[in-house]
């Protein structure tokens with residue numbers, strides 16, 4: 437095989453390795469972001485839950501103090517009732533007392549229901565916090581692993597880029613030029629592929645035309661697959 441083809445294939449494999457590292461770094465980065473998003477959603481959820489419980493607790497305390505004040509009012513009314521001598525006034529106070537007692541009873545029921553509810557909520561919340569803590573710790577651990585993986589890959593990738601650069605400094609010629617154009621366009625790897633048995637482009641596995649094949653035979657001028665646009669070469673048997 438021509439030396440320049442060998443070199444180009446070597447360059448391609450270096451490029452491919454660097455590209456793989458870059459892809460892996462991107463994947464790891466995406467996974468880190470997913471974990472961070474999940475963790476922040478969970479924290480938001482718990483905060484909201486806690487706030488909602490606090491509101492319920494405030495409501496409970498406000499009801500309890502309202503109950504106290506209603507009970508105090510009832511007590512006062514009863515005292516007034518005892519000292520009244522007018523039948524009408526007595527009856528009016530009697531009605532007011534009955535009304536107040538009804539309100540007190542409703543409020544007591546409400547408070548008891550709230551207490552039950554709060555108790556259940558608190559228990560569930562505590563369990564959730566424990567489970568969440570476990571999840572968060574696992575995620576943090578995973579995130580740490582991923583970060584260190586990413587860091588080491590970034591080092592590898594930087595070195596690979598240097599390797600590519602060093603290697604291609606001395607490369608030149610039409611094949612190399614064609615290769616760099618395709619690489620710059622973000623062509624899917626491999627960019628340069630041999631024509632294989634049945635005159636197929638080994639990139640897309642479609643038959644190349646007789647004309648292209650004839651021109652490619654001598655590996656003199658770069659020929660591209662009419663279908664996928666990859667750079668073609670012919671492997672000569674020695």
Ligand SMILES: [Zn+2]
Nearest residue numbers: 637640661664
């Ligand atoms: Zn092709």
